[in-house]
Amino acid sequence: MCGLCGFLDPGLRVPAAEHVALAETMAARLRHRGPDDSGVWGDREAGVALAHRRLAVIDLSPAGHQPMSSADGRWVLVFNGEIYNHRALRRRLESTGVRTWRGHSDTETLLAAIAAWGLRAALEGANGMFALALWDRRERCLWLARDRFGEKPLYYGRQGGVFLFASQPSALEIHPAWEGRLDRGALAAMLRYGNVPAPLCIYRGMRKLAPGHLLRLPFDAVQTEPSPECWWSAAEVARAGIEQPLAGDEGEALDLLESSLRRAVAARMEADVPLGAFLSGGIDSSLVVALMQARSDRPVRTFSIGFHESGFDEAVHARAVARHLGTDHHEHYVTAQEALALVPELPGIYDEPFADSSQIPTLLVTRMARRELTVALSGDGGDELFGGYNRYFWTRRIWGLTGRLPIALRRALARLLLGLSPATWERLARPLPAGLRLPQTGDKMHKLATLLDSPDLRQLYRRLISHWPEPAAVLLDAAESPVPQAPSLPDPIQWMQLQDSLGYLPDDILVKLDRAAMGVSLETRVPLLDPDLFALAWRLPPDMKIRHGQGKWALRRVLSRHLPPHLTDRPKQGFGIPLGAWLRAPLRDWAEDLLAPGRLAREGLFRPGPVRTTWAEHLSGRRNWAYRLWTLLMFQAWWEGKRR
Numbered sequence: 172m173c174g175l176c177g178f179l180d181p182g183l184r185v186p187a188a189e190h191v192a193l194a195e196t197m198a199a200r201l202r203h204r205g206p207d208d209s210g211v212w213g214d215r216e217a218g219v220a221l222a223h224r225r226l227a228v229i230d231l232s233p234a235g236h237q238p239m240s241s242a243d244g245r246w247v248l249v250f251n252g253e254i255y256n257h258r259a260l261r262r263r264l265e266s267t268g269v270r271t272w273r274g275h276s277d278t279e280t281l282l283a284a285i286a287a288w289g290l291r292a293a294l295e296g297a298n299g300m301f302a303l304a305l306w307d308r309r310e311r312c313l314w315l316a317r318d319r320f321g322e323k324p325l326y327y328g329r330q331g332g333v334f335l336f337a338s339q340p341s342a343l344e345i346h347p348a349w350e351g352r353l354d355r356g357a358l359a360a361m362l363r364y365g366n367v368p369a370p371l372c373i374y375r376g377m378r379k380l381a382p383g384h385l386l387r388l389p390f391d392a393v394q395t396e397p398s399p400e401c402w403w404s405a406a407e408v409a410r411a412g413i414e415q416p417l418a419g420d421e422g423e424a425l426d427l428l429e430s431s432l433r434r435a436v437a438a439r440m441e442a443d444v445p446l447g448a449f450l451s452g453g454i455d456s457s458l459v460v461a462l463m464q465a466r467s468d469r470p471v472r473t474f475s476i477g478f479h480e481s482g483f484d485e486a487v488h489a490r491a492v493a494r495h496l497g498t499d500h501h502e503h504y505v506t507a508q509e510a511l512a513l514v515p516e517l518p519g520i521y522d523e524p525f526a527d528s529s530q531i532p533t534l535l536v537t538r539m540a541r542r543e544l545t546v547a548l549s550g551d552g553g554d555e556l557f558g559g560y561n562r563y564f565w566t567r568r569i570w571g572l573t574g575r576l577p578i579a580l581r582r583a584l585a586r587l588l589l590g591l592s593p594a595t596w597e598r599l600a601r602p603l604p605a606g607l608r609l610p611q612t613g614d615k616m617h618k619l620a621t622l623l624d625s626p627d628l629r630q631l632y633r634r635l636i637s638h639w640p641e642p643a644a645v646l647l648d649a650a651e652s653p654v655p656q657a658p659s660l661p662d663p664i665q666w667m668q669l670q671d672s673l674g675y676l677p678d679d680i681l682v683k684l685d686r687a688a689m690g691v692s693l694e695t696r697v698p699l700l701d702p703d704l705f706a707l708a709w710r711l712p713p714d715m716k717i718r719h720g721q722g723k724w725a726l727r728r729v730l731s732r733h734l735p736p737h738l739t740d741r742p743k744q745g746f747g748i749p750l751g752a753w754l755r756a757p758l759r760d761w762a763e764d765l766l767a768p769g770r771l772a773r774e775g776l777f778r779p780g781p782v783r784t785t786w787a788e789h790l791s792g793r794r795n796w797a798y799r800l801w802t803l804l805m806f807q808a809w810w811e812g813k814r815r
Contacts, residue, residue, distance in 0.1 A: 174201030234274025252301030412709025452488025
């Protein structure tokens with residue numbers, strides 16, 4: 172796990188004496204991603220430089236140093252990530268005559284595969300997470316590539332005639348060609364999703380390479396707009412799985428699933444450094460830890476975070492799972508003051524505006540784990556693959572009940588729902604039995620009203636997941652930049668799962684995990700995003716994912732072979748914080764300063780009126796606008812840091 176950066180500048184704008192030193196200085200901004208070693212390689216005549224920061228995990232010796240050149244001298248590689256099947260790839264290479272190795276790093280294996288088979292074939296054969304930059308000295312051509320699911324980041328683009336790339340934007344800011352102008356269309360998308368979705372970047376002229384894509388940029392075409400190519404498609408794998416469902420009975424399918432899970436976990440347990448796992452006590456992390464412990468001859472080190480606030484504490488569940496499995500468990504109960512102390516650090520850690528408030532507990536658990544570990548396994552990905560999000564059920568139910576109604580009738584119903592205040596809805600719901608009473612009934616009724624005039628299920632889902640459903644209502648002079656959408660699938664829940672696999676998973680979940688962990692030089696691995704497991708999951712019949720209104724049925728059944736169901740059979744609980752209450756009390760002055768009317772007017776980005784109305788409604792308790800406000804606040808805090 173590492174950080175990489177570099178540039179391609181055929182115009183030779185940087186003096187020869189500074190060429191390599193500049194790349195090295197850029198890489199210094201990524202030291203948190205790789206504190207163990209650094210390296211730089213450059214070809215002044217071609218105007219190219221590659222730089223690297225290394226977190227040593229496999230082959231801790233100098234044989235794993237990067238940038239790394241191929242045995243024939245043609246290729247120079249900087250690589251961030253892990254190739255889990257690198258031993259199998261070595262055996263394949265050795266069977267074709269490759270015999271000489273400098274060490275046992277996966278980087279060397281990947282580089283040899285590229286030299287033998289070409290980049291695309293090497294990527295297709297690699298099971299791993301990665302971002303890479305590759306210079307072809309013979310063809311004088313730069314290649315960039317990113318892993319299938321987007322576990323590792325890679326930014327690129329042209330600034331002042333120079334082509335720049337890096338794991339994080341902060342490294343790019345060092346280059347003298349850097350312009351750093353705000354992209355308002357990307358900001359509009361950030362207001363909607365709470366993140367800047369790929370391929371967008373918050374900086375004009377810059378992009379993020381999309382998951383499963385590669386990019387080729389010849390030396391003599393550096394001023395042209397590069398067009399990324401898809402080398403692996405989640406949508407194609409999903410469609411193929413749906414068209415070729417598993418045959419046989421459910422027992423056989425569950426056996427296949429458990430075997431695939433075991434292989435995925437085992438592959439991610441190879442390391443030459445201390446390794447453990449995050450454990451929330453939910454289905455996904457409990458299953459990963461159970462399979463780790465079944466394979467290990469010593470207690471697996473597990474880590475969880477607890478909150479004293481009611482409704483936000485998962486540590487008690489994690490503790491029970493750890494006790495049953497016999498792990499070496501570590502937990503830490505976080506005070507509000509400890510969590511709030513992180514808020515000023517968030518813009519610098521995430522390096523691009525990011526507004527998933529669970530970034531705070533994620534940061535806390537990674538920092539705790541880093542005291543003991545260099546590598547931690549995570550249970551992320553299960554909700555997208557196996558239908559775990561409650562919003563899947565709600566979207567299908569809402570559309571099933573209202574989608575066939577005339578639009579005029581739906582709009583009239585929306586006006587009726589909005590006619591009662593959230594507080595009134597709460598009073599009306601109070602007499603209902605607990606099982607029928609929704610939490611935050613008033614907010615949900617008003618949210619439902621905003622969904623009713625959606626023209627189709629896709630638009631309904633887009634509005635449901637939006638922080639600001641209409642970014643133009645709050646953002647001045649910006650048209651929202653479009654982002655790719657999943658193709659149609661036969662079942663609406665399958666489409667939502669695929670949409671989240673293409674969007675929410677790489678742009679939110681994996682960004683949150685990568686920046687939090689790499690901020691403390693901790694490598695994280697995600698077994699549920701194994702490509703073979705992903706393909707198998709899409710071959711499972713839909714009712715093996717969602718049954719009796721409950722998601723992740725198949726995962727639950729596999730987990731029941733390792734844990735008694737009462738330890739994990741409970742409603743889904745997010746990795747959350749009491750954000751709404753914090754904004755009304757300990758974070759109020761900080762938020763007020765960032766949302767002050769005069770400040771908003773001077774900056775010229777947001778409309779003060781709707782911002783202040785939203786803030787006032789939240790402070791009064793009439794509405795819970797925590798997510799909308801957090802999105803604005805995270806951008807404002809980031810923007811403030813960039814303008815200093």
